[in-house]
Amino acid sequence: MKLLLNIKKENDDLGKQVSNLVNTLPITTYLKYCLAILFVIISFSIQAQEINYSDGKKYTLGDITVAGNSTFSEQTIITYSGLRKGKEMSIPGEDIANAIKKLWGTKLFSDIEVYITKIEGDTAYLEIRLSDLPQLNELKINGIKKGKQESIIKEAKLNKGVKVTENLLTTTKNFLEKKYKKEGFLNTKIYINTLEVKDSIETARVNMVLNVDKGEKVKIKDIVFNGNDILSDKKLRKAMKSTKQINRLRLLKRSKFIDSAYQADLSHVVDKYKENGYRDARIVKDSIIVNDDKTISINIDVNEGELYTFGDITFIGNTVYTNEFLSRVLRIRKGDTYNGVELQKRIADNSKPDADDITNWYQNYGYLFSQINPVEVSADNNIIDIEVRISEGKPAYFNNVSVVGNDKTNDHVVYREIRTRPGQLYSKANVVRTVRELGQMGFFDAQEISPNFNNPNPNEGTIDMEYSVKETGSSQIELQGGYGGGGFIGTLGLSFNNFAIKDILKKDAYKPIPMGDGQKLALRLQASRFFQTYSFSFSEPWLGGKRPVQFSTSLSHTKQFLFNPLTRDADKSRSFNITGITFGLAKRLSVPDDYFTLSQAISFQRYDLNNYNTGLFTFGDGYSNNLSYTVGLSRNNTSVDPIYPTGGSNFAVSAKLSLPYSLFNGVDYEKLSEDYDDALQRRANAESTSDLQFIEANREITEIDQERYKWLxxxxxxxxxxxxxxxxxxxxxxxxxxxxxxxxxxxxxxxxxxxxxxxxxxxxxxxxxxxxxxxxxxxxxxxxxxxxxxxxxxxxxxxxxxxxxxxxxxxxxxxxxxxxxxxxxxxxxxxxxxxxxxxxxxxxxxxxxxxxxxxxxxxxxxxxxxxxxxxxxxxxxxxxxxxxxxxxxxxxx
The missing domain is CATH 2.40.160.50 (membrane protein fhac: a member of the omp85/tpsb transporter family)
Incomplete structure (x- = not known):
């Protein structure tokens, strides 16, 4: 059997020639050995480069066999290689190279070789010899807590059965080192050992041991700046947002060293100089010194440069706004200390979607495709002249506006909160406001609301708007029990915050309740041996469906029984009952702005006391009526998540008023007050509570209070x-x-x-x-x-x-x-x-x-x-x- 490219004989001859040459040189044996190896490598490389596929001889393939250690069938391997019996091809040639390339591309094999087993005339017989990559059998992780090992396996993709390649080992090592260095373990070392599993199973498998040595967190002992005369070390250290030196009083920022954050903080130091007019400031050199106590010290050399100021600021290309107006928005004057960071913010502040900058002034009035670029045109005598070059483009109009993700909430409930309509002029402020309004509804995850701009067309001035929402549970259940007030208290509450009352008679709508119209329905029952409370409330945020006018109503009834100290039970013959009903309207205003809401409500409560003497009131038998009118004005522009607002404000002022009954009921309250004081004095002078004088005075006090509080x-x-x-x-x-x-x-x-x-x-x-x-x-x-x-x-x-x-x-x-x-x-x-x-x-x-x-x-x-x-x-x-x-x-x- 010969390897397909047989260079063994040529290499033997070359070795003899190199040996004879090296032996003639006056150098040591060790150097002779090294030179011999070097000459062989160079000569082999030259000969390998001389191989030309076009020099191969034409053969017809005979049988192709597969050898080695693989679980794949012989036919599968041959088919995937692209080689087939009867095919005419050059040997050596591109067909063999392509077959090997295809098999390597599967990433399933560790060794792939192609041999010529025999040649009969113009027919060549081949053998593909290969071995499967080993699969991961067992993984053992040392140096990491068991609770965190699952996440490591998932993140590094080290599940059982994965093919263990050199690339996998290298990737795993790099991933873990990077991961723990981000957490401040700068000296993290990863060691990976694999051991082949030898058993009756033919599949190549290995056990892997992953040793993680995180070491101790590397903390920053001190940060020292050199060459800084204008800005102090303290100010420059403060400019570094994530890289902090040890300070035991600081809780929110730790002093761990993270290289990526450190590199970003070096840029923040330069930005700090730019904010103070030193536009040429730069970091000359920085170094990290490892201290004996395993901390590090950072030395940073800076070149502050010279102070610059703003010169003339001119606007070019603006037709929508005048130069004077844009100057007022920019709020930078000739002679001001140069601040490149602030200049960019006044042009376009990417940290605030509703910032008062020039870009937003254009985008809020339709110029979505506008481009605004400040250009330094002169820096003579450290005075920088700026040209603000504006390409306004065409005004953009909304073409299609859609919402995706609202599976439960009906479309009309969502669309009535949207402030961007097809055919309207584009306004960034309306897009931002829409995101806020959708988040405030409480039906969607406020963190997941995303405005997506689709199909922007600067030539025609159109854009499609898609709001992507993710629905979250909007109904709540309250079911709890506890011991208090001398007995067991049970509470059952149901709150449906996206109710649809129009579907209440439709059986198909109960999934589990009719939902989707944005109404709120709440039922609550609380009871113990001593009291019972029932309440019902309903609100419709868009009464009539055309205007944001909220209608609300609530009904409640409470019955409280007096505690009997002898029986330690409720005396149900002595009670205090409250029944109340409220109707309210709340209208969103348009002036001073549409964050304001005017609310009004009329409520009535009836208080009935039946032999209920507790000291809470001066009378134990009787009633009081509370008919009142409430008017309130509120302004709420908090954003975006109602559970965790991150900006805005919420103000509310209200007045609750009853009728001035004393003006028209004919009662002389001054005389009544005098009689009341007199009765109090007579009761205080009585010798005992059984004294007739005490009883008579007490009765008079009760009658007077009943008269005073009949209507509150x-x-x-x-x-x-x-x-x-x-x-x-x-x-x-x-x-x-x-x-x-x-x-x-x-x-x-x-x-x-x-x-x-x-x-x-x-x-x-x-x-x-x-x-x-x-x-x-x-x-x-x-x-x-x-x-x-x-x-x-x-x-x-x-x-x-x-x-x-x-x-x-x-x-x-x-x-x-x-x-x-x-x-x-x-x-x-x-x-x-x-x-x-x-x-x-x-x-x-x-x-x-x-x-x-x-x-x-x-x-x-x-x-x-x-x-x-x-x-x-x-x-x-x-x-x-x-x-x-x-x-x-x-x-x-």
Whole structure:
């Protein structure tokens, strides 16, 4: 058997010639040996280059056989090689080379050789000898925790059965070294060993041992700059966003070294100089020094260059806007310190989709295809003249506008929120606003909404717009049980946030409920031995389907039974019932802008007390009626995700008003107030509670209160404002202020005991039977920060008529996926409440700070826990309150 290209004889002759030549040279034996090998390689290379396929002899292929270690059938290998019996071909020639190339291309074999087994006249017989690449049998990973090994196997594609090639080993090694170097393990070493498996199975298999030596994280001990006179080391280090030296007080940025981030930070240093007018600044040299304590030091040599200023700035090619207008948008004047980074932002700020820059001014008025380029035309005497060259192009119009991904939500519900219509002039602002509106609907994953520009045609001035959305669960179920108030409390709540009431009678629409019209329907039942609460609410965001006018209604009924201390059970003969109904309309305004909403509501509550004496009210038998009108004005331009806003603000002011009954009901409330004070004095002077004087005075007090509160008379004003600012990527700061005031039209009638503010705790309003508003202030017990009771010197149980609150919250997301949005937060807040306005001091606040976490799951709503520390004592106490734990359910702060 001979190899197809037989050069063995020629090599033997060449070896003899080289040996004779080298032996004649006056050098050592070792050098002679090295020279001999070198001459053989050179000569072999020359002869190999002389092989010419055109010199091959024509043969007809006879039988082709397959040998070696392979699980593939002989016929499969021959067929794939392209060789076939009876084919006429040159040997050597391109056909043999192509056959070998095809087999190598399968990446299934480790060795491929073609031999001539015999030649009979013009017929040649061939043998293909090859071996399968080994498959991975078992993989053992050392140096990585078991919990992370699965992800390594998946990322490096090291599943059982994969073909083990040199490329796989090299790729795996490089991937893991790069991966751990990104995490700060700069000295990561990867060692891979393979061992052939010898057993009865013919398939070539190997076991692999992957040893990962991450070493210790390499931290940066210090960063030193040389050659910098204008900017200090501190400023330059601050410009490096990801590469930081060791500072134990810094929590958000670690001092690990990552080469890719370091290279980017070198550019940030140069940009910092450019921002300060030194456009020629550059990094001359940088070096990394390994210290004895396994840290590194970084030395960076800079050449600052000279200071430049802006000269003349001219605009060329603009017809839509005047030079004066573009100069006002650019906000750069002749003589200003040169700042190339800021210049580019004023032209096109890619970090803010709604930035006030020249590009957006063009794109918001149709010029999608405009191109704006600042060009330096002169730099004499360090004064840089700029030409802003503008190619405006044709105005662009929307051709087709479509939405994809809304499988449950009906098209008309989505399209009514879209601000870009076919035939309309293109506006980037409307595209950005549409993305915000779709995210605020709550039916789609706000992180996955994507505006896609299709078929742009600059010549005709048209573009197709496609909004890609990903639906997320919009319905929620609340099913919980717990022990509180002396017994078991069960809660069942259903909230359908994309309901379709028109399909409620269609059987086919129940999947599991009629959905798709954007309506909201909520049902809730809560019960224990001592109380029962039923509520129903419904809202239609587009009443009539043509205008963004939201209609809402709610109906609720609560029955509270008195606790009997003797039987420790509910006394169902003594109860307090509340029945309420509300109708509301909210209209989106167009002025001052269309972020404003005007809302109005009429509500009625009926309070019935049946022998219910608890001290909550001064009368235990009787009723009160609360008929009120609420008007509110709000502005909400937060973006984009309603669960985790990253920008914008939300302001709301409202007034809740009852009728001024004291003006027309004929009751002399001043006389009634005098009688009330007199009755209180007589009751206080009574010798005992069984004294006739006490009983008579108490009866009179109850009658007077019944008359005073038969129809509740009050006004309530509230204000809240919050801002969202993105400090860094995904790191959001949210300051918020709140204020509330409950007043009376008639001072003789007084402030009602209903509708009051209760400050402190988690803000959850359980057992809010009297229309109270529970205001969250973490770090203190629930509803504990009311005004001092003058009689007892402790916190009053009656709530307060005025409050204010300040809070500052820093949020950072852990994950914002549709299945679960999780973010951590730190907070500082303070608040105070008073009974009388003349005592009000908005800055004498109770302060707190702490940490928390929020988890939002579409099926269950928002859940969370906060750990707050109260720095001040409770009303009537002298020692600070300390730590409190708060569980948050169904509320967002």
């Amino acid at each position: 008379e009050f006004y309530k004003v509230k204000f809240s404002g919050e801002w969202y600012t993105q400090l860094a990527k995904d790191l959001v700061l949210r300051p918020k202020i709140e204020f509330g005031f409950l007043g009376a039209y008639n001072n003789a009638r007084g402030v009602i005991p209903f509708e009051r503010f209760f400050l402190g705790g988690d803000g959850l309003g359980n057992f809010a039977l009297d229309g109270r508003e529970v205001i969250q202030l973490r770090g203190y017990p629930n509803q504990s920060l009311t005004h001092l009771d003058e009689a007892t010197g402790r916190a009053s149980n009656d709530g307060s008529s005025i409050y204010n609150k300040f809070s500052l919250e820093l949020r950072y997301p852990i994950t914002l996926k549709a299945s679960a949005k999780i973010y951590a937060l730190g907070f500082m807040e303070g608040g105070v409440s008073y009974e009388k306005f003349r005592d009000y001091n908005p800055f004498n606040i109770k302060r707190s700070a702490g940490l928390g976490i929020r988890i939002f799951m579409p099926a269950f709503g928002l859940l969370g826990i906060d750990f707050g520390h109260g720095f001040d004592p409770l009303p009537g106490e002298t020692v600070k309150n300390g730590w409190e734990t708060h569980f948050i359910i169904g509320q967002q702060f």
